[in-house]
Amino acid sequence: MRPFTYTKPHTVAAAVRAVADGGSGTRFMAGGTTLYDLMKLNVEMPTTVVDLTGLRDLATFDTSGSQELMFGALAPMSDVAADPRLVRDYPALSESLWRAASQQLRNMATLGGNLLQRTRCAYFRGGEPYACNKRTPGSGCAAIGGLDRGHAVLGGSTSCIAVYPGDWSVALVAFDAQVDTLSPRGERTIPLESLHREPGDTPHIETTLAPDELIVRIRVPATPLGRASTYHKIRDRESYAFALASAAVALHMDGETVREARVALGGVATRPWRARSAERALVGRSLNAATARAAGDEAFVDARAGRDNGFKIELGARTVADALMIAKGRIRA
Protein backbone atom coordinates (compact mmCIF):
# COMPACT_ATOMS: atom_id res chain seq x y z
CA MET A 1 0.00 0.00 0.00
CA ARG A 2 1.25 3.46 -0.89
CA PRO A 3 1.67 6.07 1.86
CA PHE A 4 -1.08 8.62 2.23
CA THR A 5 -2.08 11.51 4.43
CA TYR A 6 -5.13 10.89 6.58
CA THR A 7 -7.57 13.60 7.55
CA LYS A 8 -10.94 13.49 9.27
CA PRO A 9 -13.09 16.59 8.80
CA HIS A 10 -16.12 17.25 10.98
CA THR A 11 -18.35 19.09 8.53
CA VAL A 12 -19.55 18.22 5.03
CA ALA A 13 -18.25 21.54 3.74
CA ALA A 14 -14.80 20.84 5.18
CA ALA A 15 -14.77 17.38 3.61
CA VAL A 16 -15.56 18.73 0.16
CA ARG A 17 -13.01 21.47 0.58
CA ALA A 18 -10.35 18.97 1.68
CA VAL A 19 -10.83 16.93 -1.50
CA ALA A 20 -10.95 19.99 -3.75
CA ASP A 21 -7.79 21.42 -2.16
CA GLY A 22 -5.99 18.10 -1.99
CA GLY A 23 -5.47 17.59 -5.71
CA SER A 24 -6.07 14.64 -7.97
CA GLY A 25 -4.81 11.98 -5.56
CA THR A 26 -7.30 12.85 -2.86
CA ARG A 27 -10.18 10.48 -2.19
CA PHE A 28 -13.23 10.37 0.04
CA MET A 29 -13.44 7.31 2.27
CA ALA A 30 -16.62 6.20 4.02
CA GLY A 31 -16.83 2.62 5.36
CA GLY A 32 -13.65 1.78 3.47
CA THR A 33 -14.77 -1.71 2.50
CA THR A 34 -14.04 -1.04 -1.18
CA LEU A 35 -11.42 1.73 -1.11
CA TYR A 36 -9.18 0.32 1.64
CA ASP A 37 -9.46 -3.15 0.10
CA LEU A 38 -8.33 -1.82 -3.29
CA MET A 39 -5.56 0.21 -1.66
CA LYS A 40 -4.16 -3.06 -0.32
CA LEU A 41 -4.05 -4.29 -3.93
CA ASN A 42 -2.52 -1.03 -5.21
CA VAL A 43 -5.51 -0.63 -7.51
CA GLU A 44 -6.35 2.53 -5.61
CA MET A 45 -3.35 4.69 -4.66
CA PRO A 46 -4.66 7.86 -3.02
CA THR A 47 -2.17 10.39 -1.69
CA THR A 48 -4.70 11.80 0.76
CA VAL A 49 -7.67 10.02 2.34
CA VAL A 50 -10.52 12.15 3.63
CA ASP A 51 -12.36 10.07 6.23
CA LEU A 52 -16.09 10.86 6.13
CA THR A 53 -17.14 8.82 9.16
CA GLY A 54 -17.16 11.88 11.42
CA LEU A 55 -20.02 13.44 9.42
CA ARG A 56 -22.87 12.35 11.68
CA ASP A 57 -25.41 14.53 9.85
CA LEU A 58 -25.16 12.24 6.84
CA ALA A 59 -25.68 9.02 8.82
CA THR A 60 -29.43 9.36 9.27
CA PHE A 61 -32.33 8.14 7.15
CA ASP A 62 -36.09 8.69 7.15
CA THR A 63 -38.53 6.27 5.56
CA SER A 64 -41.67 7.89 7.04
CA GLY A 65 -42.21 10.60 4.42
CA SER A 66 -45.38 10.55 2.34
CA GLN A 67 -43.59 12.09 -0.66
CA GLU A 68 -40.17 10.49 -0.57
CA LEU A 69 -37.78 8.30 1.36
CA MET A 70 -34.53 9.97 2.40
CA PHE A 71 -31.26 8.12 2.99
CA GLY A 72 -28.16 9.91 4.24
CA ALA A 73 -25.08 8.81 2.33
CA LEU A 74 -23.35 7.56 5.48
CA ALA A 75 -26.22 5.46 6.85
CA PRO A 76 -24.92 1.90 7.38
CA MET A 77 -26.33 -0.78 5.11
CA SER A 78 -27.26 -3.01 8.07
CA ASP A 79 -29.41 -0.40 9.83
CA VAL A 80 -31.31 0.53 6.68
CA ALA A 81 -31.86 -3.12 5.67
CA ALA A 82 -33.57 -3.75 9.04
CA ASP A 83 -35.82 -0.67 8.95
CA PRO A 84 -39.36 -2.04 9.61
CA ARG A 85 -41.07 0.38 7.20
CA LEU A 86 -38.66 -0.50 4.43
CA VAL A 87 -39.10 -4.22 5.08
CA ARG A 88 -42.89 -3.82 4.89
CA ASP A 89 -43.39 -1.19 2.20
CA TYR A 90 -40.30 -1.54 0.00
CA PRO A 91 -39.07 -5.12 0.40
CA ALA A 92 -36.94 -4.85 -2.76
CA LEU A 93 -34.88 -2.05 -1.18
CA SER A 94 -34.40 -3.96 2.09
CA GLU A 95 -33.57 -7.22 0.33
CA SER A 96 -31.04 -5.57 -1.94
CA LEU A 97 -29.17 -4.53 1.20
CA TRP A 98 -29.36 -7.65 3.38
CA ARG A 99 -28.65 -9.96 0.46
CA ALA A 100 -25.38 -8.11 -0.15
CA ALA A 101 -22.06 -8.84 1.60
CA SER A 102 -22.01 -10.08 5.20
CA GLN A 103 -23.39 -8.51 8.37
CA GLN A 104 -19.84 -7.44 9.33
CA LEU A 105 -19.42 -5.58 6.03
CA ARG A 106 -22.96 -4.17 6.16
CA ASN A 107 -22.15 -2.69 9.59
CA MET A 108 -19.21 -0.86 8.03
CA ALA A 109 -20.36 -0.04 4.51
CA THR A 110 -22.49 3.02 3.82
CA LEU A 111 -25.33 3.64 1.37
CA GLY A 112 -23.42 6.30 -0.55
CA GLY A 113 -20.22 4.32 -0.70
CA ASN A 114 -22.13 1.27 -1.85
CA LEU A 115 -23.31 3.13 -4.96
CA LEU A 116 -19.67 3.59 -5.92
CA GLN A 117 -18.50 0.05 -5.22
CA ARG A 118 -16.04 -0.95 -7.92
CA THR A 119 -16.17 -4.08 -10.03
CA ARG A 120 -15.03 -7.48 -8.75
CA CYS A 121 -13.48 -8.37 -12.13
CA ALA A 122 -10.46 -10.48 -11.16
CA TYR A 123 -8.31 -8.92 -13.88
CA PHE A 124 -9.08 -5.45 -12.52
CA ARG A 125 -8.31 -6.51 -8.94
CA GLY A 126 -5.34 -8.70 -9.82
CA GLY A 127 -3.41 -6.38 -12.07
CA GLU A 128 -0.11 -7.39 -13.67
CA PRO A 129 0.49 -9.31 -15.82
CA TYR A 130 -3.12 -9.01 -16.99
CA ALA A 131 -4.36 -6.12 -19.09
CA CYS A 132 -7.18 -3.98 -17.75
CA ASN A 133 -8.41 -0.77 -19.35
CA LYS A 134 -10.18 0.19 -16.14
CA ARG A 135 -7.04 -0.15 -14.05
CA THR A 136 -4.52 1.01 -16.66
CA PRO A 137 -6.29 2.85 -19.51
CA GLY A 138 -5.15 1.67 -22.93
CA SER A 139 -3.66 -1.60 -21.72
CA GLY A 140 -6.43 -3.80 -23.11
CA CYS A 141 -8.99 -6.14 -21.58
CA ALA A 142 -7.94 -9.60 -20.48
CA ALA A 143 -11.55 -10.55 -19.70
CA ILE A 144 -12.67 -10.37 -23.34
CA GLY A 145 -11.96 -13.87 -24.59
CA GLY A 146 -10.59 -14.76 -21.15
CA LEU A 147 -12.16 -16.13 -17.99
CA ASP A 148 -15.41 -14.23 -18.41
CA ARG A 149 -17.94 -16.42 -16.59
CA GLY A 150 -18.79 -13.59 -14.19
CA HIS A 151 -18.78 -10.81 -16.75
CA ALA A 152 -21.45 -8.65 -18.33
CA VAL A 153 -23.72 -9.63 -21.21
CA LEU A 154 -25.32 -6.16 -21.33
CA GLY A 155 -23.64 -2.77 -21.72
CA GLY A 156 -20.15 -4.03 -22.48
CA SER A 157 -17.78 -2.52 -25.02
CA THR A 158 -14.67 -3.63 -26.86
CA SER A 159 -12.72 -2.03 -23.97
CA CYS A 160 -14.42 -3.56 -20.93
CA ILE A 161 -17.07 -6.10 -19.92
CA ALA A 162 -16.70 -5.77 -16.14
CA VAL A 163 -19.91 -6.19 -14.18
CA TYR A 164 -21.22 -3.48 -11.89
CA PRO A 165 -21.28 -5.51 -8.66
CA GLY A 166 -23.78 -3.67 -6.47
CA ASP A 167 -27.34 -4.62 -5.51
CA TRP A 168 -28.67 -1.48 -3.81
CA SER A 169 -28.19 0.63 -6.96
CA VAL A 170 -30.12 -1.91 -8.98
CA ALA A 171 -33.08 -1.72 -6.63
CA LEU A 172 -32.84 2.09 -6.51
CA VAL A 173 -32.84 2.45 -10.28
CA ALA A 174 -36.11 0.50 -10.41
CA PHE A 175 -37.63 3.09 -8.07
CA ASP A 176 -36.43 6.20 -9.95
CA ALA A 177 -34.13 7.25 -7.10
CA GLN A 178 -32.20 10.51 -7.16
CA VAL A 179 -28.82 11.36 -5.72
CA ASP A 180 -28.01 14.73 -4.11
CA THR A 181 -24.38 15.80 -4.29
CA LEU A 182 -22.21 18.61 -2.99
CA SER A 183 -19.04 20.00 -4.54
CA PRO A 184 -17.23 23.34 -4.37
CA ARG A 185 -19.56 24.38 -7.21
CA GLY A 186 -22.62 23.80 -5.05
CA GLU A 187 -25.36 21.21 -4.76
CA ARG A 188 -26.97 19.29 -7.58
CA THR A 189 -29.34 16.39 -8.05
CA ILE A 190 -28.69 13.51 -10.44
CA PRO A 191 -31.12 10.73 -11.34
CA LEU A 192 -29.52 7.52 -10.09
CA GLU A 193 -29.92 6.16 -13.59
CA SER A 194 -27.46 8.83 -14.80
CA LEU A 195 -24.89 8.23 -12.07
CA HIS A 196 -23.14 5.22 -13.59
CA ARG A 197 -21.65 5.17 -17.08
CA GLU A 198 -21.28 2.34 -19.52
CA PRO A 199 -17.59 1.64 -20.16
CA GLY A 200 -17.42 2.68 -23.84
CA ASP A 201 -13.85 3.75 -24.66
CA THR A 202 -13.23 5.07 -21.13
CA PRO A 203 -13.97 2.26 -18.67
CA HIS A 204 -11.84 3.94 -15.99
CA ILE A 205 -14.45 6.71 -15.79
CA GLU A 206 -17.26 4.93 -14.00
CA THR A 207 -19.63 7.69 -12.91
CA THR A 208 -20.78 11.16 -13.86
CA LEU A 209 -19.50 12.57 -10.56
CA ALA A 210 -16.62 15.03 -10.49
CA PRO A 211 -13.66 13.85 -8.37
CA ASP A 212 -14.45 16.46 -5.71
CA GLU A 213 -18.18 15.78 -5.70
CA LEU A 214 -19.64 14.06 -2.64
CA ILE A 215 -22.88 12.08 -2.54
CA VAL A 216 -24.74 13.46 0.47
CA ARG A 217 -28.10 11.71 0.24
CA ILE A 218 -30.28 9.41 -1.83
CA ARG A 219 -33.97 10.12 -2.30
CA VAL A 220 -36.64 7.69 -3.49
CA PRO A 221 -40.11 8.90 -4.53
CA ALA A 222 -42.76 7.24 -2.35
CA THR A 223 -44.81 4.77 -4.39
CA PRO A 224 -47.42 2.10 -3.71
CA LEU A 225 -45.45 -0.12 -6.12
CA GLY A 226 -42.99 -0.68 -3.30
CA ARG A 227 -45.15 -3.22 -1.48
CA ALA A 228 -45.32 -5.65 -4.39
CA SER A 229 -41.60 -5.68 -4.97
CA THR A 230 -38.62 -7.96 -4.57
CA TYR A 231 -34.89 -8.09 -5.11
CA HIS A 232 -34.26 -11.61 -6.37
CA LYS A 233 -30.58 -12.53 -6.33
CA ILE A 234 -29.08 -15.70 -7.81
CA ARG A 235 -25.58 -16.63 -6.64
CA ASP A 236 -23.08 -19.49 -6.78
CA ARG A 237 -23.79 -20.00 -3.08
CA GLU A 238 -26.94 -19.11 -1.20
CA SER A 239 -25.49 -16.25 0.83
CA TYR A 240 -22.50 -13.90 0.92
CA ALA A 241 -21.71 -13.84 -2.79
CA PHE A 242 -22.05 -11.42 -5.67
CA ALA A 243 -24.95 -11.87 -8.07
CA LEU A 244 -24.64 -14.04 -11.14
CA ALA A 245 -27.97 -12.52 -12.06
CA SER A 246 -30.42 -10.45 -10.08
CA ALA A 247 -33.66 -8.62 -10.70
CA ALA A 248 -35.35 -5.78 -8.84
CA VAL A 249 -39.03 -5.87 -9.69
CA ALA A 250 -42.04 -3.83 -8.56
CA LEU A 251 -45.65 -4.13 -9.68
CA HIS A 252 -48.94 -2.26 -9.72
CA MET A 253 -51.76 -4.55 -10.81
CA ASP A 254 -55.48 -4.31 -11.38
CA GLY A 255 -56.72 -7.82 -10.74
CA GLU A 256 -54.63 -10.05 -13.00
CA THR A 257 -53.62 -7.17 -15.28
CA VAL A 258 -50.34 -5.30 -14.94
CA ARG A 259 -50.86 -1.54 -14.80
CA GLU A 260 -47.25 -0.61 -14.16
CA ALA A 261 -44.05 -2.63 -13.82
CA ARG A 262 -40.48 -1.82 -12.88
CA VAL A 263 -37.66 -4.17 -13.83
CA ALA A 264 -33.95 -3.62 -13.21
CA LEU A 265 -31.08 -6.08 -13.60
CA GLY A 266 -27.91 -6.75 -11.61
CA GLY A 267 -24.98 -9.10 -12.04
CA VAL A 268 -25.32 -9.13 -15.82
CA ALA A 269 -24.55 -5.57 -16.91
CA THR A 270 -21.80 -2.98 -16.74
CA ARG A 271 -24.02 -0.60 -14.79
CA PRO A 272 -27.32 -0.77 -12.88
CA TRP A 273 -29.60 -1.76 -15.74
CA ARG A 274 -33.20 -0.61 -16.07
CA ALA A 275 -35.03 -2.98 -18.43
CA ARG A 276 -37.75 -0.72 -19.83
CA SER A 277 -38.53 -3.01 -22.74
CA ALA A 278 -39.44 -5.73 -20.25
CA GLU A 279 -41.64 -3.26 -18.38
CA ARG A 280 -43.46 -2.29 -21.60
CA ALA A 281 -43.95 -5.95 -22.45
CA LEU A 282 -45.91 -6.43 -19.22
CA VAL A 283 -48.20 -3.39 -19.15
CA GLY A 284 -51.79 -4.28 -19.99
CA ARG A 285 -51.05 -8.00 -19.92
CA SER A 286 -52.18 -10.67 -17.53
CA LEU A 287 -49.22 -11.76 -15.40
CA ASN A 288 -48.59 -15.49 -15.47
CA ALA A 289 -45.60 -17.80 -15.91
CA ALA A 290 -45.63 -17.35 -19.70
CA THR A 291 -45.87 -13.55 -19.76
CA ALA A 292 -43.31 -13.27 -16.94
CA ARG A 293 -40.88 -15.40 -18.94
CA ALA A 294 -41.55 -13.36 -22.08
CA ALA A 295 -40.70 -10.20 -20.15
CA GLY A 296 -37.50 -11.86 -18.93
CA ASP A 297 -36.53 -12.71 -22.51
CA GLU A 298 -37.33 -9.16 -23.58
CA ALA A 299 -34.89 -7.82 -20.97
CA PHE A 300 -32.06 -9.74 -22.63
CA VAL A 301 -32.83 -9.11 -26.30
CA ASP A 302 -29.65 -7.03 -26.69
CA ALA A 303 -27.45 -9.34 -24.61
CA ARG A 304 -24.14 -10.52 -26.05
CA ALA A 305 -22.45 -13.65 -24.75
CA GLY A 306 -18.70 -14.03 -24.44
CA ARG A 307 -16.83 -17.29 -23.94
CA ASP A 308 -18.25 -18.60 -20.66
CA ASN A 309 -20.98 -16.15 -19.63
CA GLY A 310 -23.70 -17.06 -22.12
CA PHE A 311 -25.59 -18.93 -19.39
CA LYS A 312 -26.41 -15.56 -17.83
CA ILE A 313 -28.87 -14.81 -20.64
CA GLU A 314 -31.08 -17.79 -19.81
CA LEU A 315 -30.43 -17.44 -16.06
CA GLY A 316 -31.18 -13.73 -16.16
CA ALA A 317 -34.46 -14.18 -18.03
CA ARG A 318 -35.55 -16.83 -15.52
CA THR A 319 -34.50 -14.57 -12.64
CA VAL A 320 -36.72 -11.78 -13.97
CA ALA A 321 -39.61 -14.22 -14.45
CA ASP A 322 -39.28 -15.62 -10.92
CA ALA A 323 -38.96 -12.12 -9.44
CA LEU A 324 -42.18 -11.05 -11.17
CA MET A 325 -44.08 -14.00 -9.69
CA ILE A 326 -42.63 -13.33 -6.22
CA ALA A 327 -43.68 -9.67 -6.46
CA LYS A 328 -47.15 -10.67 -7.68
CA GLY A 329 -47.48 -12.87 -4.60
CA ARG A 330 -46.91 -9.82 -2.41
CA ILE A 331 -49.88 -7.88 -3.78
CA ARG A 332 -52.45 -7.44 -1.05
CA ALA A 333 -56.09 -6.94 -1.85
Place this chain on the structure above:
Amino acid sequence: MHDLDQDVQASVLSVAVEGRDVEGSVTLGVTVNGRVRRLTIDPRTSLLDALRDHLGLTGAKKGCDHGQCGACTVHLDGRRVVSCLTMAVQANGRAVRTIEGLAGVDGGLHPMQQAFIDHDAMQCGYCTPGQIMAAVACVREGHAASASEIREYMSGNLCRCGAYVGIVAAVQDAAPRMRED
Protein backbone atom coordinates in the same frame (compact mmCIF):
# COMPACT_ATOMS: atom_id res chain seq x y z
CA MET B 1 -13.85 11.53 21.06
CA HIS B 2 -13.62 14.95 19.50
CA ASP B 3 -10.35 15.68 21.28
CA LEU B 4 -8.88 12.43 20.11
CA ASP B 5 -9.88 13.24 16.53
CA GLN B 6 -8.03 16.52 16.80
CA ASP B 7 -5.05 14.66 18.21
CA VAL B 8 -5.03 12.51 15.12
CA GLN B 9 -5.18 15.44 12.74
CA ALA B 10 -2.50 17.33 14.62
CA SER B 11 -0.17 14.37 14.54
CA VAL B 12 -0.53 13.54 10.87
CA LEU B 13 2.72 14.16 9.06
CA SER B 14 3.36 13.67 5.39
CA VAL B 15 6.42 15.24 3.88
CA ALA B 16 7.61 14.95 0.33
CA VAL B 17 11.39 14.65 0.29
CA GLU B 18 13.05 14.62 -3.12
CA GLY B 19 9.94 13.15 -4.70
CA ARG B 20 9.77 10.36 -2.18
CA ASP B 21 6.90 10.21 0.28
CA VAL B 22 8.00 9.86 3.85
CA GLU B 23 4.88 8.85 5.66
CA GLY B 24 4.21 10.15 9.08
CA SER B 25 2.45 8.44 11.89
CA VAL B 26 -0.81 8.95 13.68
CA THR B 27 -1.44 8.76 17.40
CA LEU B 28 -4.77 7.40 18.51
CA GLY B 29 -6.58 6.17 21.56
CA VAL B 30 -8.70 3.05 21.43
CA THR B 31 -10.48 1.28 24.25
CA VAL B 32 -9.62 -2.38 23.76
CA ASN B 33 -11.43 -4.88 25.96
CA GLY B 34 -12.20 -2.15 28.44
CA ARG B 35 -8.70 -0.70 28.65
CA VAL B 36 -7.63 2.56 26.96
CA ARG B 37 -4.65 1.97 24.71
CA ARG B 38 -2.67 4.67 22.95
CA LEU B 39 -0.98 3.82 19.70
CA THR B 40 1.37 5.66 17.37
CA ILE B 41 1.17 3.95 14.01
CA ASP B 42 1.46 4.34 10.26
CA PRO B 43 -1.99 5.46 8.98
CA ARG B 44 -2.00 2.50 6.58
CA THR B 45 -2.24 0.06 9.50
CA SER B 46 -5.40 -2.00 9.69
CA LEU B 47 -7.17 -2.48 12.99
CA LEU B 48 -6.28 -6.17 12.67
CA ASP B 49 -2.57 -5.46 12.39
CA ALA B 50 -2.79 -2.93 15.23
CA LEU B 51 -4.37 -5.54 17.48
CA ARG B 52 -2.02 -8.35 16.52
CA ASP B 53 1.30 -6.61 15.93
CA HIS B 54 1.10 -3.57 18.19
CA LEU B 55 -1.02 -4.78 21.10
CA GLY B 56 -0.12 -8.46 21.09
CA LEU B 57 -3.74 -9.57 20.81
CA THR B 58 -3.44 -12.43 18.33
CA GLY B 59 -6.91 -13.89 18.81
CA ALA B 60 -8.33 -12.16 15.74
CA LYS B 61 -6.84 -14.01 12.78
CA LYS B 62 -5.63 -12.86 9.37
CA GLY B 63 -7.19 -15.20 6.83
CA CYS B 64 -7.72 -13.35 3.56
CA ASP B 65 -6.97 -9.74 4.67
CA HIS B 66 -9.67 -8.62 2.19
CA GLY B 67 -12.93 -8.92 4.09
CA GLN B 68 -13.89 -12.22 2.52
CA CYS B 69 -13.40 -14.81 5.31
CA GLY B 70 -14.46 -13.24 8.62
CA ALA B 71 -11.56 -14.68 10.66
CA CYS B 72 -10.65 -11.17 11.86
CA THR B 73 -14.14 -10.32 13.18
CA VAL B 74 -14.17 -8.06 16.25
CA HIS B 75 -16.77 -5.75 17.79
CA LEU B 76 -16.42 -2.00 17.21
CA ASP B 77 -18.71 -0.02 19.51
CA GLY B 78 -20.65 -3.24 20.00
CA ARG B 79 -21.14 -4.04 16.30
CA ARG B 80 -19.30 -6.76 14.47
CA VAL B 81 -16.87 -5.64 11.78
CA VAL B 82 -14.00 -7.18 9.86
CA SER B 83 -10.90 -5.65 11.40
CA CYS B 84 -8.82 -6.25 8.25
CA LEU B 85 -10.86 -3.66 6.30
CA THR B 86 -11.09 -1.23 9.21
CA MET B 87 -8.27 1.29 9.27
CA ALA B 88 -6.94 1.50 12.82
CA VAL B 89 -7.32 5.29 12.72
CA GLN B 90 -11.04 4.81 12.17
CA ALA B 91 -11.21 3.09 15.58
CA ASN B 92 -9.83 6.20 17.26
CA GLY B 93 -11.95 7.14 20.29
CA ARG B 94 -14.02 3.98 19.96
CA ALA B 95 -14.37 0.70 21.83
CA VAL B 96 -13.03 -2.55 20.41
CA ARG B 97 -13.78 -5.97 21.83
CA THR B 98 -11.82 -9.03 20.77
CA ILE B 99 -12.04 -12.71 21.66
CA GLU B 100 -9.56 -12.02 24.47
CA GLY B 101 -12.13 -9.76 26.12
CA LEU B 102 -15.05 -12.15 25.92
CA ALA B 103 -14.47 -14.34 28.97
CA GLY B 104 -15.65 -13.06 32.34
CA VAL B 105 -13.30 -11.28 34.72
CA ASP B 106 -13.08 -14.50 36.72
CA GLY B 107 -11.84 -16.26 33.61
CA GLY B 108 -15.06 -18.19 33.11
CA LEU B 109 -15.90 -18.87 29.48
CA HIS B 110 -18.60 -16.92 27.70
CA PRO B 111 -21.65 -19.11 26.97
CA MET B 112 -20.79 -18.98 23.26
CA GLN B 113 -17.23 -20.18 23.88
CA GLN B 114 -18.55 -23.05 26.00
CA ALA B 115 -21.12 -23.94 23.36
CA PHE B 116 -18.42 -24.11 20.65
CA ILE B 117 -16.55 -26.61 22.84
CA ASP B 118 -19.68 -28.60 23.68
CA HIS B 119 -20.71 -28.91 20.02
CA ASP B 120 -17.24 -29.54 18.58
CA ALA B 121 -17.80 -26.46 16.43
CA MET B 122 -14.28 -26.41 15.01
CA GLN B 123 -11.55 -28.58 13.65
CA CYS B 124 -8.34 -26.59 13.11
CA GLY B 125 -9.68 -23.63 15.11
CA TYR B 126 -8.27 -20.87 12.92
CA CYS B 127 -11.66 -19.35 12.11
CA THR B 128 -13.02 -19.90 15.63
CA PRO B 129 -12.28 -16.52 17.26
CA GLY B 130 -13.98 -14.77 14.35
CA GLN B 131 -16.85 -17.26 14.37
CA ILE B 132 -17.44 -16.70 18.09
CA MET B 133 -17.31 -12.90 17.88
CA ALA B 134 -19.70 -13.00 14.92
CA ALA B 135 -21.97 -15.46 16.75
CA VAL B 136 -22.22 -13.30 19.87
CA ALA B 137 -23.22 -10.35 17.68
CA CYS B 138 -25.61 -12.51 15.66
CA VAL B 139 -27.52 -13.41 18.83
CA ARG B 140 -27.49 -9.84 20.16
CA GLU B 141 -28.83 -8.51 16.84
CA GLY B 142 -31.77 -10.91 17.11
CA HIS B 143 -30.68 -12.93 14.09
CA ALA B 144 -30.51 -16.34 15.76
CA ALA B 145 -34.19 -17.30 15.80
CA SER B 146 -33.78 -20.35 13.54
CA ALA B 147 -31.07 -22.47 11.98
CA SER B 148 -31.70 -20.88 8.58
CA GLU B 149 -31.47 -17.36 9.99
CA ILE B 150 -28.22 -18.27 11.77
CA ARG B 151 -26.81 -19.64 8.51
CA GLU B 152 -27.72 -16.43 6.68
CA TYR B 153 -26.33 -14.08 9.32
CA MET B 154 -23.19 -16.17 9.95
CA SER B 155 -22.42 -16.41 6.22
CA GLY B 156 -19.59 -13.89 6.50
CA ASN B 157 -17.49 -16.39 8.43
CA LEU B 158 -15.98 -19.18 6.39
CA CYS B 159 -14.81 -22.47 7.93
CA ARG B 160 -12.75 -24.44 5.46
CA CYS B 161 -12.75 -27.47 7.78
CA GLY B 162 -16.52 -27.49 7.30
CA ALA B 163 -17.60 -27.36 10.95
CA TYR B 164 -20.76 -25.49 10.01
CA VAL B 165 -23.19 -28.02 11.45
CA GLY B 166 -21.53 -27.74 14.86
CA ILE B 167 -21.32 -23.96 14.60
CA VAL B 168 -25.05 -23.58 13.93
CA ALA B 169 -25.81 -25.97 16.82
CA ALA B 170 -23.51 -24.00 19.14
CA VAL B 171 -25.18 -20.69 18.30
CA GLN B 172 -28.64 -22.18 18.84
CA ASP B 173 -27.51 -23.64 22.15
CA ALA B 174 -25.82 -20.49 23.46
CA ALA B 175 -28.48 -17.99 22.35
CA PRO B 176 -30.95 -18.59 25.21
CA ARG B 177 -28.10 -18.71 27.74
CA MET B 178 -26.64 -15.35 26.73
CA ARG B 179 -27.52 -12.55 29.11
CA GLU B 180 -25.44 -9.47 29.61
CA ASP B 181 -21.91 -10.51 28.80
